[in-house]
Amino acid sequence: MKDQYRPQDIESAAQARWTKQRAFAASEDANKPKYYCLSMLPYPSGKLHMGHVRNYTIGDVITRQMRMRGFNVLQPMGWDAFGLPAENAAMQNNVPPAKWTYENIAYMREQLKALGFAIDWERELATCQPDYYKWNQWFFLRMREQGIAYKKTGVVNWDPVDQTVLANEQVIDGRGWRTGAEVEKREMPMYYLNITRYADELLNALDGLDGWPERVKTMQANWIGKSEGAEIHFPCHSFGGDSAIKVFTTRADTLMGATYVAVAAEHPLALKVAANNSGVAKFIEECRKGGTTEAAIATQEKRGMPLGIEAEHPLTGERLPVWVANYVLMNYGEGAVMAVPAHDERDFAFANKYELPIKQVVACENYNDTEWRDEYSDKQRLLVNSGKYDGLGFEAGTDAIAADLEAKGLGKKRVNFRLRDWGISRQRFWGCPIPLIHCEACGEVAVPDEQLPVTLPEDLVPDGSGNPLNKCAEFLNVKCPQCGGDAKRETDTMDTFVDSSWYFLRYTSSDNHSAMVDARADYWMPVDQYIGGIEHAILHLLYSRFWTKVMRDLDLLQADEPFRNLLTQGMVLNHIFFRKESAGRIEYVPPGDVDVEYDKGEIVSAKRKSDGAPVEYDGIGTMSKSKLNGVDPQGMVEQYGADATRLFMMFAAPPEQTLEWSDTGIEGAWRFLKKVWQFAVDNCALMGDAKPFDWSKASDDVRAARRDIHEALKQANADYERKQFNTVVSAAMKILNALPKQATPDEAALVSEGCSILLRLLAPITPHIAQQLWSDLGFGDDIIDAAWPEHDDAALKSNVIELVVQVNGKLRGRVSVPSAADREAIEAAAMNDANVQRFVEGRTVRKVIVVPGKLVNVVVA
């Protein structure tokens, strides 16, 4: 074996060996339990960043460990290749998005290979390949046939200068990022997927996802947002007939306290009034400004205006003013609310601002209608000022009022979800075309299955003024499949979340060109372990669950849920710097190009290295392409090797924890691997002997060292089980520290067993060095085929144990007792300690708590 640890040599050799063996090419095998280990596919942004290294190392550690434990493991990889950054790069560099994307994929694939991940590359896919997105289109048409995909209008961000739709990311402080123009909301026809049809199942099935983090399930449940309440009709005759304003409320019990009705700015009634009322029209116009995100809407100043019409209270017939208010959301409930200012915080603030009446109907002492207190909305209190409903509680009051409303045909109990249907239409080029054709004679016609895929031209370059497909005659002009007349193709493409909602299924059947998935999907599904960033906790994971259920209902799949176990990786954060260009445009500056001045740990000033000009600090945030704060692992891999990089990433923090980027510590990982190598070189003559050894005849030192090793192994296995890999690494370090550096022949069994354990523990994390030493030291040919190490209980036994003695909970001494000592003997030994006596002397012992194997606590008065 070589004297020096040189990762460049051993890493490429190990990778070549695995490739030649097709070691990670998975096939369906009935003789072994299957294990599908999946990491979220990367967006091919150009280069890997540390977040990718973290994500894929976690997946690889699990993959390799499960393989050594005897599972038939599949770990595939692909590319989430459609999306906005490719269009931006295209505009900047005047290259087609396809070229940019495929070049990025080629580069990043080599980076992944250099990191030695145990990936089955034969199943690789990219979502921008026609062979992949053909099935998006095929399945979209099946959903359209079922009514799951349907058309309605939706709101988008509109840049009035560029005359184009903007993504939320392109709206900064309510203005377009390129033009600086104030963004408007605009309605457009779009396709939606009817995810709300599955709302109940998506919510209830969370209970069965035992392998998911509680926090993710809570986030999904809150997102789905099931509310039990009532639909109530407030009759309104202003525009003739017997129409009514419908509202949804979770507090029907407080109906007698309703003093006005408020509708959203987009509500049909508001629009009708606006037709003849320029003040209202102007207000609605104002509400159209600004972004469409919930955050933008929720943080804006609450404003409203009377519509000048009235609605009838459904029980009392009292006339209530109708207002338009920007805090009412059109896409939640009915787009209208009954306002009960006395018992709803937002209504309270609104009523106080516009001097609307406030009527208390729930018992609260010292009610004050100018200062809000949370008890006003407490559901535990009883109704007052509510006529026949006085004295009822929340549930009884709701039931009684709902029953009376139902009898009058003016309402009923109802469940409402916060979840909205999923709008998938995008007015953008670099995405999967929606397979529809618009014919003047036949209307909207589906592209026939045999004409799929509708292929996206790969040579167009967007220019920022909208979707280039609209100017591409070759794509646009088509014959109608029904009548054969001239027709136009749909130019909207699909949300990229569509692509990522089922890619994990395509891996199982990636070579099948005649079906979306086949029976192999039922062999591999569900995914046994899914790993990806916590930022995907809601949207991607919810859409994938929905998509899986739809495929099940269309008999394409047996699985109900896609992901059995979920590990949400904490994000890798880095500092963000930027400066404002003219026209309000923001230019981000990579942290590596910034010199920073600190004062008491806080950044006080920053300058760009390349030109010395000041830059602004925008805090710390996730590594992202758009903010240019990603760190490329390439330099680290070249200098220290893949193993040291992987080890460092795993050692830096537990997988689920957020990690602020810093490269201090890579030296430590590198040093550790050098020490492992040196230990192997120094002791190689004693290794590989697998003869049984009688440890009871070994010296005390050898047995003590072996106990430390097996204790560390036990801890490491528990930590592998709970996926806390940073402490697995520290256990490996402890094992190396416990082994003699230059062993004597008497220690041969100890170093041989210890080294064999150490290499197998490290094999999932640092597979190259583990493979090289395993074969050099004669333990076997391939460590990936070695059995997983388990600790020996006999090695953990000890004659004497040390206990901690506390007096009133404070540490006062330590005593050694035989491990077989009983309670009395332990107590006596504890009381005998000189320092303990100092603190007990002259005081009364109230009780003595003995925690076996741990401590004694003497409680004195």
Added chain:
RNA sequence: GCCCGGGUGGCGGAAUGGUAGACGCAGCGGACUUAAAAUCCGCUGGCCGAAAGGCCGUGCCGGUUCAAGUCCGGCCCUGGGCACCA
């Protein structure tokens, strides 16, 4: 604004109600070396003390417990998500 996390030495972190700071990084001291690098050994939360030992200490305030970083209530700061970034 709403929903979900996090806050422990100079730094990354460990501690599944039971010894706070494992394992590392950085730093300091020493060995080896003509020298440097590399390597090896030792020290390293703060304050008091010659030492033994003591007092303080896990974002802040309060509570439960023999015992709280860990459980409960309130607050502050910070990260993620909020439906067109992926």
